[in-house]
Amino acid sequence: MSLQEDLYELFLLDTQVRGLRSRLDAAMRRQKAQQTKLDKIENQLGELRNQLKHQQSAAMTAEKESNEIDEKIKQSREQMNAVTSNKEYSALLVEVNTLKIDKGKAETVALDHLNATEETQKNIDVIEQQVDSQKNLVEAASKDVEEARVAVGDQLDKVEAERAESAKKIPTASLAIFDRLAYEHDGEALAEIEEQNRKRNEYTCGGCYMQLPIERISSTASKPNAITTCPTCGRILFMKTENIEALSGK
Structure with missing residues (x-):
């Protein structure tokens, strides 16, 4: 994993x-x-x-x-x-x-x-x-x-x-980030990337609902062993597998 x-x-x-x-x-x-x-x-x-x-x-x-x-x-x-x-x-x-x-x-x-x-x-x-x-x-x-x-x-x-x-299973440094964000956001350390319009590359953070830069989307999809965070709320971003596959296919 x-x-x-x-x-x-x-x-x-x-x-x-x-x-x-x-x-x-x-x-x-x-x-x-x-x-x-x-x-x-x-x-x-x-x-x-x-x-x-x-x-x-x-x-x-x-x-x-x-x-x-x-x-x-x-x-x-x-x-x-x-x-x-x-x-x-x-x-x-x-x-x-x-x-x-x-x-x-x-x-x-x-x-x-x-x-x-x-x-x-x-x-x-x-x-x-x-x-x-x-x-x-x-x-x-x-x-x-x-x-x-x-x-x-x-x-x-x-x-x-x-x-x-x-x-x-989580590396110490990554676990520390997770625990800090969970504390700051009352358990919501992760936020799903929500697709608004794939053609126009419009995606938002499921935690703060702010629009995400396309580089954050690409980083999340292409670097599964790295932590990518929302630039607005700081939550760790994740995407559903089907959205990653769809984005890769695009």
């Missing part, structure tokens, strides 16, 4: 390997995306639960303060019943009224925190449902990954081994 034929064989096997890998890679990317979304929702849930704890604690503190003020009011009223002078009575009355105002403020604060806890709990209930739904999506995505591994596994190993054997 010529270098061009060996490169084409390697190209076909490389394409198969990339195709098999892409299926597994795509499944793994989907699984990772779903897991990332789940982590984000669970973090949000954790923040809401911490917020609820703080709100509940603040409500309890305000209620405790209100109860303590209420106890002070009772004590002041008992003192009012025991005093004998109007001055003492008036002072205690002012104190009781002030305490009532403070109690009202504490009760308002407690009520605000209780209302906030109710709203936060509603949000928690919603997020918990989202977590459950997202866990199902993560589980399904993980199942897809395992199924892809099973489906691709043996076949991928086989094709990778065939590609490795095919690569051994």
